[in-house]
Structures are given as structure tokens and as C-alpha cells.
Amino acid sequence: MTGPSIAGPAMRLRGLVRKESLQILRDPSSISIAFVLPAILLLLFGYGVSLDARNVPIALVIENPGSETGSFAASLVGSRYFAPAVVRDRRAAEQALLAGEVDAIVVLKGDFARRLWSPAGAPIQVLVNGTDANTARIISGYLEGAWQKWLAQYAMDQGRALAPPVTIEQRVWFNAEVRSRNFLVPGLIAIIMTLIGTLLTALVVAREWERGTMEALMVTPVRIGEILLGKLIPYFLLGMGGMALSTAMAIWVFGVPFRGSAAVLFLVSALFMLAALGLGLFISTLARSQFVAGQVAIIVAFLPAFILSGFIFDIASMPRAVQLLTHLIPARYFVSSLQTLFLAGTVWPIVLANAAALAVMAAVFLALTWRKTRKSLE
Amino acid sequence: MTGRPEAAALEAPAAAAPVVALRDVHKRFAAGSRTVEALDGLSAEIGAARITGLVGPDGAGKTTLMRLVTGLLAPDSGSIRVLGLDAAAETRAVQASVGYMPQRFGLYEDLSVAENLELYADLQGLAGAERRERFERLMAFTGLGPFRTRLAGRLSGGMKQKLGLACTLVRPPRLLLLDEPSVGVDPVSRRELWEIVRRLVGEGISVLWATAYLDEAERCHEVLLLNEGRLLAAGPPSRFSARLEGRTFAVRGEEAERRTLLDEVRALPQVVDAVVKGRDLRVLLSKQAEPGYLESHCRTLQAGRARVTGVDPLFEDAFVALMKEQPATSAGRPARGGPSSRGAAPARTKTAAGRPEAVIRVEGLIRRFGSFTAVDGIDFQVARGEIFGLLGPNGAGKSTTFKMLCGLLPPSDGRALVLGIDLRRAAAVARGHIGYMAQKFSLYGNMSVLQNLRFFASAYGLTGKARQERIEAALEEFGLFAYRDAVSETLPLGFKQRLALACAIMHDPGVLFLDEPTSGVDPLVRREFWTRIDAMAEAGVSVLVTTHFMEEAEYCDRIGIIYRGKLVAAGTPEELKAAHATPQLPEPTLEDAFVDLIGRYDSEHPR
Amino acid sequence: MWARLVALIAKEFLAVWKDRRSRAVIIGPPLIQLLIFGYAATFDVNHVATAIYDEDGGLAARDLIARFEGSPSFEIVARLTREAEIRQVIDPKRAILVIHVGQTFSRDLLARRPARVQLIVDGRESNTALIILGYASRIVADFNSDWLKAHGEIAPPAHLVVRSWFNPNLESRWFIVPGIVALLTLVVTMVVTALTVAREREVGTFEQLLVTPFRPFEILIGKAVPALVIGLAEGTVIIAVGVFWFGVPLRGDLPLLYAGLFLYILAVIGIGLMISSVCRTQQQAILGAFLFVVPAVILSGFATPIANMPPLIQDLTLVNPMRYFLIIVRGTFLEGLSAGLVLERLWPMAVIAAVSLSGAAWLFRHRLQ
Known part of the structure; x- marks a missing residue:
């Protein structure tokens, strides 16, 4: 080792983060994926998706x-x-x-x-x-x-007393008027963030391979961990920006009550974002071509998040085997956390269990990506 | 620019300990179901403080070798020592002192020049005053100073190449590896790059330079000649050519009969190779040829009298001789002499005989993209059976002109007529008269050779027996028979190119459009390719070709040089060379003429 | 011309078929998803985690609770003894429903006073909550009428007799599985078409194609036929699995269903090819496909009814071919939709197909650099 100065890793990371950020700024598509897409989707779906029949x-x-x-x-x-x-x-x-x-x-x-x-x-x-x-x-x-x-x-x-022997007194906790929007909007945020997290990163590593820049990076003293962190940090910030926007819209545009702690929301979102970005990076690393990465992202990210996350369809009512499968979907944990944080408040057993699951998934995806991106062309 | 590059040929410095030593290196890859032996027991050394050229046909293992030296790949067996370190085990230490420029320069096209440099400085841990100083030097060195804020994607090929080099030089490496740095780069930039690298060697840096340009190889201190993963020969280029002393000749005949002469000379049994070089044919004889062989045979040629003079052998001759003496194996080298124009070909309309018929007619062609004028009023004509070359640096407007002619892009103004038809407006059947071969051999990569041929045959309306015959003829003529069921993207580059040409001429088109048809293919394939094109022109096909290989331009009947959207010069290669002869340089090459022309144009028309 | 066209179609088939990865993508995942989603996508609620908080303990209370225990919809997971425990089971989702029988339940019942049962539901999933309440009120209503009968009381003057047509047991799988025909056909057709032109442009073969004597509409047919065949084959497999595996009744005319499927796929092909020919790069095409597929699925009526959407968004769904096909596929499966009603949904898809296909053909030649 011709030992680099102490500042070496920090400096390399700074360079990579700056490079990635500049690329994001230059390419309007990333910015629009992070901000315009969630706003449009949330508006469209927030108003469009409703199970409340009227008239x-x-x-x-x-x-x-x-x-x-x-x-x-x-x-x-x-x-x-x-x-x-x-x-x-x-x-x-x-x-x-x-x-x-x-x-x-x-x-x-x-x-x-x-x-x-x-x-x-x-x-x-x-x-x-x-x-x-x-x-x-x-x-x-x-x-x-x-x-x-x-x-x-x-x-x-008719002047007759008519009372059924037993009457039901129903209490719907957390959502007294049973507004489906109150539970759909937090779920939608989870779906949209899955799309964005995966889309943002699914293509970026594949792109570096296709353009031949990965080869040039690899012969510099940079380490794989640094390359991955350099990608993760800017897209993480971008994704969290989109998340903040979506949360604000949920509260102020759709009037969904927020009863949990903002700090916990931030923490859970951060863990989820890491898992989603990790999944995206993993797809990207495996595929090495934008074509395949794109196809896989559509099939792996969107459809399962839509159907298996508990966003619309009740997980507890699915067959046991399918229920087990839903544990592999990061969106599942995020949907449940968001619904709880928005409507019920910070319920620690739920939040902690979900956060732990998300942390494990993030760690697994990132570790897999790290292992797969060896500093080698083979 | 300081004079001719040949004049700058380098004196080898005293040999020091080698910077790279390879011992019996093997490297295999799985390509589909079969394994490819990329390097097959390679042993070689690369000397310190000198330029070592890495030469060989496509698929010889040049890029694999580079990647092994940088530690990006690990060898299956054998040892690789780089600067005294084991490349496979001490990869990080090796990478800390090696600079590597991959084939596409490894630039981020959406970052500016300065931002690309900053990134690599950060990655290399270069900070503070050292960094500022280094940047100043690199900017001055490469002449990129005025373009600091320009996005790398907007740079010309030559500037990209220099920026790519600057990025690898941010922290001065002890060993610099350049993988085909001059592909897609115009001659002016190639010369500048050569100068820069020469100065680096003066500073004590060792350079390994992979190239498909044999004139570049000729200027290196040492050359490693690779073929099919083995080292075929190594040593100074002069030693290569010395072996051929007395076997190389220039043959000059009647100007109009040049192609007939070429065919006849090639047909002689002792002729290993013959190519057009300006007005002359350059001929290489086999070892067995007796003295006076060529002179005696030239008296009996139909093409009329030809004068034979002995010339000094070049590295290129040595390369061709070495390659052709190799037993043809898996890569399927072309047969000796390559294809020849078929005797039955109708005589082409002589340009000399009266007014030639203009098959392609371009009048006042203009194309704007927003405020940028890519093609700014171009006029030229191409006659029947003529090969017309469009030359120019990247981004000069060649490809745009080309696309307008093929009807792929509407002109903003002016006309581009092919066989009297505007292809953009004409009925689809009119396109049946042209053949088109795109830059990157646009074949359907996952279809087999036969499937590609069948598809294009049908696309041009061939059916039944005619189609079958045509496909069989193509398989035969292009030597593709053994490969007919191979998936086309796994073919060696030279075969892809043959297949692309076979597909483009399936229907015997009257006009053939070739966009950079030989970029990236090795010299032998290039020759073989031009032999076919010559034969077609002989048969009356008009050919429009774009290229930035100056050597290739010599094959053209006439060339037009496009620069900054305008046709700055047009004429036969001889006329252009004559126009740029100077007292210092009485016999300029086409490349000299080109460099001179561009320089003059720039000084007369400042931007 | 026919030979030329056949060659082009054959080439497009080869392009899809010979790429190992894209072959895997169009065969494997859709079938796996069909099975998983067929089971997973259900609005039926069962095994609802229920906690009992019985303060009364009387016979009547136990009878009522036993009815909940006997129903497959409910699963008793806890018995509570203190009011504070309600929060402890609902908050962490250990139970979704708590049945709270008050201290005076039996006394009130016998005294002919209204006896109250409190049902506490977790509203975080309001759809599930509503369904649970519906189930619970059915059980209580049954309890009531049995009680009245047993005690010789008069019944209420009028009662509801609910029957549902087409799907007597209200199985939501009967609703979802035909929907999956539309969903997966959309995704597969999109994946096949959205990248084809963009990829050929990137590789350079598209220019090669444009200089051959092919006319734009021939190229269009060449690209559309394989996608159509793949889409129809995939659709057929899904329909077969729906009928033979999931046991969804197929009551309508198959020809009508196929007429719908045909136009639906054609419309999706048109949109896919249009996205593909507008985009410069594959990356843009992928984004474009996403931007079409996601709203098209969510705003189609697949999971949530279009009727519940605000008018503006309802208008927007008029250009969504999936909207029309969903009605046709569900209608022919369950309702035996008549030809006239099918036709009403066929022509909008025909219009979408015609517009998008001709748009794509125009773009082939006019979208260059």
C-alpha cells in the first residue's frame, strides 16, 4: 500500500458525491423522478384511488x-x-x-x-x-x-317502540369517518417511494458500465465501498426530498392526520430509502445493461409493491405461502409503518419491528451489491 | 506540430529493468457455449521510459492484456509483475502508480472539462497547491485551457481524447496504458497526442500504446505483435521491417488503369500484398521471389507499361507479411491476396471519356440544429463507378451530410439527389437502388449470419430461387459459409464487417453508402474490404464513403474534405497532395495535406 | 411485398425470442405473478385477529361470542380483562377487532332494554375495517332474529333480502383474476414494445431498416405482429388458468372476449411503440413505459372503482385502454355481456389503437435526431 494521506478516503468520497450530484443536476430526468413524479402520482392517485362509494x-x-x-x-x-x-x-x-x-x-x-x-x-x-x-x-x-x-x-x-335486542356500537379507531384516503395516501407514498428509489438507482450503475466510465474509475485508488457510497448519498438525499414533499402533500393537500413523531418518520423513511436504493443498486449491478435493468425494475419493483405490500389488499387474508412471500417486499414494512405513524401515532412495537426489518433488508441489499461489484471486470 | 512524425521517430533510450514482465500468462473467457483463449501463454516485457506499441488484429488480446496489467482482470495462470509488484495480488499498489485510459476515454460526458479533472484529482488524493499547479500544467499541456467549462460530451473526439489523457495524468503515473487512443480521432489530434506522449516519456514515464494504426506503431520504440493471444514478434519496428529488405516495390502505371493494374499485380503468384499508395501501387513480394521478378512480369501486363522501383520496407509491410505467413486458424484470416474483382464486371464509364453521369448530386445542402449549422452549403457530385470519400474531423458535418443523402434526415435547405431522386420523398422502392452500411455494422446481433442475410435479401424484395442463390453466393464470396449459423454478435470484428457489407449489397445496388466502414478493424481486414469496394466500383457502382483514415482516402477516386460544415477542398488525392506541397515537404502524404489544409483554413477563417 | 413483410415479422420474432433474458422476462414473471396475485389480490377478509373483552360473562354474551368464534372470518387471538388492554392489542396490530361486551349486557337483554356490544376496529386500513364491521353486523343481526324468535317477539316490519347477481358468494377472486388478464397482458405487451425501437435506434439498426425499401407501416406491422401474438398467447394462458385453476366461471362468448383482447393489445402496442419511437434512448423509453403503466393500472378500475374518482380523473381514464378491456373481460367472464354492450367498449379501444399506431408510424421517420 502506498498509503494515501488520512484525507484520502474522505476526499475521494467528496469527489464522487460531487460528481454524482452534478450529474443529477445536469440531467433533468433525475430531478423530475424525485420531485415531479411523486407530486403528480400522489395527486392523481390520492384523488383517483378511493374505495369510498358515493352516489x-x-x-x-x-x-x-x-x-x-x-x-x-x-x-x-x-x-x-x-x-x-x-x-x-x-x-x-x-x-x-x-x-x-x-x-x-x-x-x-x-x-x-x-x-x-x-x-x-x-x-x-x-x-x-x-x-x-x-x-x-x-x-x-x-x-x-x-x-x-x-x-x-x-x-x-307509528308510535311503536322497535329496538333490536342487541345494538352495535362501533368505534373505528384512528380513522373515525372511515375515510379510505386516510389509509390509502400513506400507502401510496410507500408505493411511490419504492418506484422512485428503485428507478433512481436501477439505471445508474448499469449506465457507468455501458459508457465505460466504470473501467476508468476502477483503476484509480478508489474503493468499491466509496463508489457505492458516492452513489448512495446524493440519491438518498434526493429520495428524502421527494419523501418530504410527499409527506407535506399528504398532510396539507389530502388532510391526512399525522399523529406520530416526525423524527421517527424520518428515521423509518431513511431506512426504507436505503433498502429501496439498495435494491435498485443491486438490480443495476447484476444487470450491467440498462435494457435488462429497466425490465427487471418494472417487474420487481412496481407490481409486487402494488399488490403484495398490504397497500390495498389485506396481507392477513392471503394464503400462508403468499404471506411469507410478502416479507421479502420492503414496501410491506413501509406501508405498515406509514399507516401507523400517520393514523395511530408512534406505536413502538410496530415501528421497531418494521424498522428492524427494513434495516436488515437495506443491509442485505447493500452488502450483496458490495460483494457483486468487485473491483474487477469479471 | 513539429514537422513530420516520421522525422520524430524515437531513439531508444538505454534499456533499463522492464516495468512490466509477463510470464506464461493464460486468460480464458466464456463466450456463449465455447471458451475463448484471450491470452494463450503470453510472455513479454515492457521496457522503462519508452513507448511500447501493442499491435495485432482484432481479438488478438490487446485489451485483455491492458486489463491484466492494471489488475482489472486476474490471470488464470502465469505471473504479471508491474513495477516490481504482482498485479493480481497487490492490485491497489499497482493501480496507485498506473494510469489507464480505456477505449472510450472513461469520461463523464455530462460533466465539464474542469469537473472531470476535479473528480480524478479527488480520487487520486491530489490537493491544495499541488493540485492547482498540476491543473495549470495539464491545461497548458493539452491546450484544453479555453474549454474548462465545456461539457465533455460537447468536445470533439480529439479533445475528448486529450481530456481522457489529462485525467489519467492527474497524479503522474509511472506507467501509462493507452487502449487504442486514436480510434475516431482526426489526424491533427493524433499528431498532437503523439507529441504529448513523447514529452511524457521524456519525463521518465513508460507507455504501453495499443493501436490499430501501423504508422503509429512504426514510431514506437518497441512493438509487441500479438495474434490470437500469443506474442508473434517483439522488438524495435525497424527490426521488423529490416527482414523485408529488397522485397518492397513501388509500381506506377497509367493513372486510369490503376485498378486493372492492381488486380493484375495481385494475381501474380509471388506477390504477398499490393495496395494503392497515392499514384503508385505498393507491392510486397514473398521470400521466394527472385530478384527482378516484378520487373519481368510487369512487362507482360494488359494494363500497359508499369515502372517498378524499389522502396524501403515499412512496419506495415512487416505486419502484413507476418500475418499472412501465419497459418489461417480460428479467426479465419482472409486468403492470400484477398478477393479480386470478377473478370465479367462491365467496364466502368471512364471519367476521362466525356461528361460523366452524376449519380449523386448535392446542391447547396444546409442543415441547422437550432442555432447551430452543422452543414453549411455543401455542393458535390459523384459519377457512376466513382469512389468518393468524405473526410473530416469528428463533428465537421460528415455524418449529417451522409444522413441527408440517405434520406434519414431532412435538409434545412438545398438538395441531395441520388439517381435523380430525393430519397426522403421518394417512394420506398427507390431505396431499393441503394446499399447502406452504417458506422457500427448495424446488424441484428442476436440473429445468425444466415438469418441476417435472409432478412436483408427479403427486405430488398428478393424471393424464392433468386434469393437462395444470392444468399449462397454471398456466403461463398465473403467466406462466411463456415459461420452461417454463428450468432452475428459473436463474430470477430472483421467478419461482422464482411457480413454487414454482404447485407448491404444483397440486391446489387447502384449506389453504395459507407459510413466509417473500417473504423476499429485491423489493417488486413481493411485491405480486404477495399479490394471488394474497388471491384464494385469497377463494376459501375458509385460509392460514397466517410472516413478519417487518411490511408483509406488514398483508395478513393476523389475526396472532399469537410470542415466546420463546409466542403473546404475537393479533388483527387493527387491534386490535394500537390496543392499542399512545400519546399520543406515536396512530397506530402495525404495526412500532411490534410493537416496543412485545416491549419490554413483556421488561420484564414478565425472562429 | 408479402415476402418482405413476412421476413420482417420473422426478424422481429427472432429479436424477442433469441434474447435469452427478454425471453425469460416475458414468460417467467407473468406466470409466477398470475399465481401469486391470483391468491394475494383479494378483498375478502378472513381470519380477522379478534380480541374479546367480555365483562358480562353471562349465557347470552357467551352465545354471541361463540357465533364469532364459529365464523371463519374471525379468529379469536386474545381475551382481555381490562379496558386498558384494548389499546395494547390494537396499537401494535395484534388484533384488528375488539368485541367489548359490557357488564350489563345480559341484564339489559333480559329486561328488553337495548343491550350494547361495542366493536372497536383498527381504522388504519379502512377498507378492511368496513368489511369487518359488515361481517360483524351480520352476525349480530342473526343473533337478534334468533333471539326474537326464541323469545316470541315480533320481528321487524321489513327485512332486506340481498342477492347478488353474477357472483353469488361475492368472491373477490372472481373479480380480480379477470383483472389480472388485463394487467399482465398490459405489462408484457409494454415490455415487448416499449424498448424495441429505442434499442434499434441505439444500436443503429433502425437507420439500416429505414434505408431499405420498407414503408413505415410495414415496419409498424413487423413490430406489432410479434407483440400481438405474444400478447394473445399470454392472454390465452392467463384466461385458461383463471378458468381451470381458479375456477372463475366464463359465461360470455369467447369470440367477444377475444375481439376485446385483440383491440386492447393493439392499443397497448400502439402506445408502446409511440413511447419507443419518441424516446432517444432506452433509458427514456423505460421511464416512459413506467409513466404509462403505473397510472394506467391504478386508474383503470383494476383495484378501485372508476366511479369513486373525481370527475376530472374519470375523464382522464377515457384514454386508458385498460379501462375498457377490464369491463369487457369481467363482463364476459361473470356477466355474459351481450354483443352490443361489448361493442360499446370496443370502439374506444379501436380509436386509441388507430391513433397511437399511426402516430408511431409517423414518428418512425420523423423522429431522427
Whole structure:
């Protein structure tokens, strides 16, 4: 070793970080990936992705209009969940359901008024389009709520006490109005950060190989760790900038409450960013060509993060084998941390477990990358 | 520039201990299913404080050797000692005192000149006053001072090369490795680079210079000639050429009959090699040739009388002789003498006989990119059966002109007509009359040779029996038969080039466009290639070729020099050389003429 | 001309097929993802981690809790004894639902006073929360009607009889698996097309192609046919797996489904080739493909209904071919969609395909440097 001065490693790192930062500044695509992309995606998805049905088109078939049917119809019209169209003919309503013009049909038969208070009670027939099972379930839930409200009101108007023996008192913690945006937006941030972290770095190492600059770097006294750190630091800062922007938008644009500690959010995000960048660098190092790195990034980063992270689909309800698989997806831990930090506050058992998992993943990806990028062309 | 480079040939300094010593080095790579022996028991030494040229055909193992010396690759067996250290075991120490410029210079194109230098200074741990001083010196040394803030990607090839060199010199290395530094660089820059490297050697730095240019090799102190991973010969270039004393001749015949003469001379059994060199043919005879062999045969040629004079052998002759005496093995060297123009070829319309028919006509061609004018009013014509060369430094506007002619780029103003047609507007079938060979041999790399040929044959509308015959003829003629099922990207460079040409002329085009057709291929392949082109021109095909190999320009009937978007000179190679003859230099080479012309133009038209 | 075109198509097939890595990319991951996502992507909630906090301990309370225990939707993971423990199980997600039966439950019930059951749900995943509450209220409603019957009380004057068409058990897999046909076909077709032109431009073969007598639309056909064949083959495999492996009913006409698939792939090919020919480098093409695929998937109705989106974003989805194909594929699978209704979704995809394909063909020649 012709020992470099003490300042050697620091100086080399400074040079690499400066080089990478300049390249980022010169190439508008990196800046736009880090800032413009999350802003646009968050706006698009924050508003676009919602599981809350509003003004669901339904057909209300009233075969024999009267005061009873009128009061039931009024309760549906008054609900913000439904946009009912009243028809006389059941056939027409079924046609509309087939054509997708309405999502459900509520039928009050001709003998509705007469059968009220009969021992068997009057049936209210509901037909939902079950194709979208989730929406169907939500709609029938809404209808049930409307029915119960009407029932209580109607009984009171008739001067009869009508109370079910057991009533449910529901408390939805952390998200009292059950706004799906409150849980979707933190999840979206995790998805978007996965995309950005992976995209930012997936191409950069491959690019150095393709342009032949890696070969020139390797014959200088620089160490592999320094090359990787030199890439990690600027993209880490860039990614954290994008994260800060997304968090600010979640709080001030989408009105998602933030109940946790900002410092913990920063820490978890930092760990996640390291894991995502590590994954990107790993893909990049293995692929050595931008073409393959790009294809792999689309398939490895986006789709699993979308479907297996628990962002929309409940992990606990997946088959056991698939649940195990989700543990390999960094976004899974981040989605869970963000939902907790935003809505529930700093719940240490969750935050710590997720942070530990992210730290392990970051360490594994970075170590693998470090091992794969030997200072050699083989 | 100080005079002719040959004049600057170096006196070998007293031999010191070698800086690099290789002992029985083996290195294998897996290429697909087979293993390639990149270095096959190589032993060699590289002397201190001198320039050692590393020469050899493509795939000889030059780049592998460089990478082994820098420790970027480890040998499978054998030892490599660099500056007294083991390159494989003490890699970091070796890398601390070695400077290496890889083939594409290793520059960050989106960083400026100064930023690239800063980066390498940081990496090399150069700080403070030492750093400032070194930068000043390097800027002065390379003449990059005025371009400090320019992005490396915007530099010309020559400037990139100098910046790449400056970056490797930030901390003065004891050993400098340059991997084909002059590929894609114009002659002026090549000369400047040579001067810089010479001065470095004066400071005690040892240099290993891999090159495909044999005139460069000739100027080195020592040459290592590699072939198929083995050392074929080593020593000062003069020793190489000395072996050929009395075997090299210049033959001069009628100007108009030059190509016929060439064919006939090549057909003589004792002729190892014959090439066009200006007005003359340069001929190399085999060892067995008796004295007076050439003179006696030249009297009986159809091409008329030819005068034979003996000339001094060059390194190039030695290279060709050595390579051709090698038994043809896996790389499949071209057969002796290479292909010849087929006898049945129709006589070409003589330029001398009346008004030639202009096949390519360029009138007032202009192309702007934003505020930058890449091509600034170019006019020229190419006649039937003529080879017209477009020469010029990188970024001068050659490729842009070329693309407009092929209909790949619309001109901003002016006209570019091929066979009287504007290819950009013409019906697609009109493109069936032209053949096109792009810079990097644009073949479908993952398809086999046969699949490529079939595709291009069909693309040009050949079907059924005609197509089959044409493909078989191409396989035969280009010696590709043994490779017909090989995946084309695994072919040696020379074969890729043959295949690219075979594809481009599948349909017997009347006009052939060749964009830098030989860059990066070794001298033997280059010769073989030109023999084919000559034959085609003889058969009446008009050829437009861009190049920055001056040696190649000698093969052209006429050349046009493009510089800063303008056609600054046009004429036959002889006319251009004559126009730039000076009392000091009565017989300039084309390269001399080029350098002189550019210099004059720059002084007359300051930017 | 036909021979020329056949040669071009054959060449494009070879280009995809002979590259070992891209062959792997278009065959392996989509099939693995089909299986994983088919199981993973579900809105059905089961085995909900539930904690019981029973302060009453009476017979009625135990009966109610037993109903939860007996349901496959719930899994009792803890029994709590103090109120403070509720937070301790919900916060770290040990339980998502806590059923709290108050001290006076049995007494109230017998005294004909409304007996309250408190359900505490973790709202961090509000969709899951809503579904859980729905399940729970079903169980309580059943309990109520059984109680009323057993005690000779009158039933409520009217009751809901809910039936769902097309998917009687509301299995969300029936909804998701046809969606995966659209999702994976989109991704595969995009990966095949988005880089082709950009790669040929980078390597230089595209210029070579442009100087041959090929017309732009021939090049277009050459690039489109392999992608179309690959897309159709991939789509067929996914449809088959959906029907035979996941058991999703296929009620509609296959020809209608294939008409939809055909136009859908064509539209995606057009968009992919357009991205590819606009971009100078492969890197840009990769980014471009990402920027199309991600919003196209999220704003297609694949996971969340388009009807829930604000009007502006709903308008934006009109140019998304996946939106139309999702309706067709789900409709033909589950609803047996009629030809007229399919046609209504076919023509927008035809328009998108026509515009994007001709745009791509125009760009081949006009996008040079």
C-alpha cells in the first residue's frame, strides 16, 4: 500500500458525491423522478384511488307507490351514498343492471305496505351486481344502514317502540369517518417511494458500465465501498426530498392526520430509502445493461409493491405461502409503518419491528451489491 | 506540430529493468457455449521510459492484456509483475502508480472539462497547491485551457481524447496504458497526442500504446505483435521491417488503369500484398521471389507499361507479411491476396471519356440544429463507378451530410439527389437502388449470419430461387459459409464487417453508402474490404464513403474534405497532395495535406 | 411485398425470442405473478385477529361470542380483562377487532332494554375495517332474529333480502383474476414494445431498416405482429388458468372476449411503440413505459372503482385502454355481456389503437435526431 494521506478516503468520497450530484443536476430526468413524479402520482392517485362509494347509481323499483314506499324511497334519496332512480317496472331495472347503468336494484313489491307488520314481515329485495365483489359488499352494507335508519324512524312514526335486542356500537379507531384516503395516501407514498428509489438507482450503475466510465474509475485508488457510497448519498438525499414533499402533500393537500413523531418518520423513511436504493443498486449491478435493468425494475419493483405490500389488499387474508412471500417486499414494512405513524401515532412495537426489518433488508441489499461489484471486470 | 512524425521517430533510450514482465500468462473467457483463449501463454516485457506499441488484429488480446496489467482482470495462470509488484495480488499498489485510459476515454460526458479533472484529482488524493499547479500544467499541456467549462460530451473526439489523457495524468503515473487512443480521432489530434506522449516519456514515464494504426506503431520504440493471444514478434519496428529488405516495390502505371493494374499485380503468384499508395501501387513480394521478378512480369501486363522501383520496407509491410505467413486458424484470416474483382464486371464509364453521369448530386445542402449549422452549403457530385470519400474531423458535418443523402434526415435547405431522386420523398422502392452500411455494422446481433442475410435479401424484395442463390453466393464470396449459423454478435470484428457489407449489397445496388466502414478493424481486414469496394466500383457502382483514415482516402477516386460544415477542398488525392506541397515537404502524404489544409483554413477563417 | 413483410415479422420474432433474458422476462414473471396475485389480490377478509373483552360473562354474551368464534372470518387471538388492554392489542396490530361486551349486557337483554356490544376496529386500513364491521353486523343481526324468535317477539316490519347477481358468494377472486388478464397482458405487451425501437435506434439498426425499401407501416406491422401474438398467447394462458385453476366461471362468448383482447393489445402496442419511437434512448423509453403503466393500472378500475374518482380523473381514464378491456373481460367472464354492450367498449379501444399506431408510424421517420 502506498498509503494515501488520512484525507484520502474522505476526499475521494467528496469527489464522487460531487460528481454524482452534478450529474443529477445536469440531467433533468433525475430531478423530475424525485420531485415531479411523486407530486403528480400522489395527486392523481390520492384523488383517483378511493374505495369510498358515493352516489352509487341504483334502481328503486316501486310496484305500488304509497306512503310507506315513499318514506323508504326518501331515506335512500336523502343518503349521500346513493343516487336512486325510481322505476315502476322490474324488467327495466334488470336491463339497467345488465348494462352496467346501475350497480344495484332495490325492489319494493306491490304488497309491501300490506305485509308490513305481518308476522313474516315485508321483504325488501336487493339485487347487487356481484362482479366487483368489494363494491357489492360495500353497497349492501350501505343499504343495510339505510334500511335500519328507516326502520327506526318508521317505527317511531307509528308510535311503536322497535329496538333490536342487541345494538352495535362501533368505534373505528384512528380513522373515525372511515375515510379510505386516510389509509390509502400513506400507502401510496410507500408505493411511490419504492418506484422512485428503485428507478433512481436501477439505471445508474448499469449506465457507468455501458459508457465505460466504470473501467476508468476502477483503476484509480478508489474503493468499491466509496463508489457505492458516492452513489448512495446524493440519491438518498434526493429520495428524502421527494419523501418530504410527499409527506407535506399528504398532510396539507389530502388532510391526512399525522399523529406520530416526525423524527421517527424520518428515521423509518431513511431506512426504507436505503433498502429501496439498495435494491435498485443491486438490480443495476447484476444487470450491467440498462435494457435488462429497466425490465427487471418494472417487474420487481412496481407490481409486487402494488399488490403484495398490504397497500390495498389485506396481507392477513392471503394464503400462508403468499404471506411469507410478502416479507421479502420492503414496501410491506413501509406501508405498515406509514399507516401507523400517520393514523395511530408512534406505536413502538410496530415501528421497531418494521424498522428492524427494513434495516436488515437495506443491509442485505447493500452488502450483496458490495460483494457483486468487485473491483474487477469479471 | 513539429514537422513530420516520421522525422520524430524515437531513439531508444538505454534499456533499463522492464516495468512490466509477463510470464506464461493464460486468460480464458466464456463466450456463449465455447471458451475463448484471450491470452494463450503470453510472455513479454515492457521496457522503462519508452513507448511500447501493442499491435495485432482484432481479438488478438490487446485489451485483455491492458486489463491484466492494471489488475482489472486476474490471470488464470502465469505471473504479471508491474513495477516490481504482482498485479493480481497487490492490485491497489499497482493501480496507485498506473494510469489507464480505456477505449472510450472513461469520461463523464455530462460533466465539464474542469469537473472531470476535479473528480480524478479527488480520487487520486491530489490537493491544495499541488493540485492547482498540476491543473495549470495539464491545461497548458493539452491546450484544453479555453474549454474548462465545456461539457465533455460537447468536445470533439480529439479533445475528448486529450481530456481522457489529462485525467489519467492527474497524479503522474509511472506507467501509462493507452487502449487504442486514436480510434475516431482526426489526424491533427493524433499528431498532437503523439507529441504529448513523447514529452511524457521524456519525463521518465513508460507507455504501453495499443493501436490499430501501423504508422503509429512504426514510431514506437518497441512493438509487441500479438495474434490470437500469443506474442508473434517483439522488438524495435525497424527490426521488423529490416527482414523485408529488397522485397518492397513501388509500381506506377497509367493513372486510369490503376485498378486493372492492381488486380493484375495481385494475381501474380509471388506477390504477398499490393495496395494503392497515392499514384503508385505498393507491392510486397514473398521470400521466394527472385530478384527482378516484378520487373519481368510487369512487362507482360494488359494494363500497359508499369515502372517498378524499389522502396524501403515499412512496419506495415512487416505486419502484413507476418500475418499472412501465419497459418489461417480460428479467426479465419482472409486468403492470400484477398478477393479480386470478377473478370465479367462491365467496364466502368471512364471519367476521362466525356461528361460523366452524376449519380449523386448535392446542391447547396444546409442543415441547422437550432442555432447551430452543422452543414453549411455543401455542393458535390459523384459519377457512376466513382469512389468518393468524405473526410473530416469528428463533428465537421460528415455524418449529417451522409444522413441527408440517405434520406434519414431532412435538409434545412438545398438538395441531395441520388439517381435523380430525393430519397426522403421518394417512394420506398427507390431505396431499393441503394446499399447502406452504417458506422457500427448495424446488424441484428442476436440473429445468425444466415438469418441476417435472409432478412436483408427479403427486405430488398428478393424471393424464392433468386434469393437462395444470392444468399449462397454471398456466403461463398465473403467466406462466411463456415459461420452461417454463428450468432452475428459473436463474430470477430472483421467478419461482422464482411457480413454487414454482404447485407448491404444483397440486391446489387447502384449506389453504395459507407459510413466509417473500417473504423476499429485491423489493417488486413481493411485491405480486404477495399479490394471488394474497388471491384464494385469497377463494376459501375458509385460509392460514397466517410472516413478519417487518411490511408483509406488514398483508395478513393476523389475526396472532399469537410470542415466546420463546409466542403473546404475537393479533388483527387493527387491534386490535394500537390496543392499542399512545400519546399520543406515536396512530397506530402495525404495526412500532411490534410493537416496543412485545416491549419490554413483556421488561420484564414478565425472562429 | 408479402415476402418482405413476412421476413420482417420473422426478424422481429427472432429479436424477442433469441434474447435469452427478454425471453425469460416475458414468460417467467407473468406466470409466477398470475399465481401469486391470483391468491394475494383479494378483498375478502378472513381470519380477522379478534380480541374479546367480555365483562358480562353471562349465557347470552357467551352465545354471541361463540357465533364469532364459529365464523371463519374471525379468529379469536386474545381475551382481555381490562379496558386498558384494548389499546395494547390494537396499537401494535395484534388484533384488528375488539368485541367489548359490557357488564350489563345480559341484564339489559333480559329486561328488553337495548343491550350494547361495542366493536372497536383498527381504522388504519379502512377498507378492511368496513368489511369487518359488515361481517360483524351480520352476525349480530342473526343473533337478534334468533333471539326474537326464541323469545316470541315480533320481528321487524321489513327485512332486506340481498342477492347478488353474477357472483353469488361475492368472491373477490372472481373479480380480480379477470383483472389480472388485463394487467399482465398490459405489462408484457409494454415490455415487448416499449424498448424495441429505442434499442434499434441505439444500436443503429433502425437507420439500416429505414434505408431499405420498407414503408413505415410495414415496419409498424413487423413490430406489432410479434407483440400481438405474444400478447394473445399470454392472454390465452392467463384466461385458461383463471378458468381451470381458479375456477372463475366464463359465461360470455369467447369470440367477444377475444375481439376485446385483440383491440386492447393493439392499443397497448400502439402506445408502446409511440413511447419507443419518441424516446432517444432506452433509458427514456423505460421511464416512459413506467409513466404509462403505473397510472394506467391504478386508474383503470383494476383495484378501485372508476366511479369513486373525481370527475376530472374519470375523464382522464377515457384514454386508458385498460379501462375498457377490464369491463369487457369481467363482463364476459361473470356477466355474459351481450354483443352490443361489448361493442360499446370496443370502439374506444379501436380509436386509441388507430391513433397511437399511426402516430408511431409517423414518428418512425420523423423522429431522427
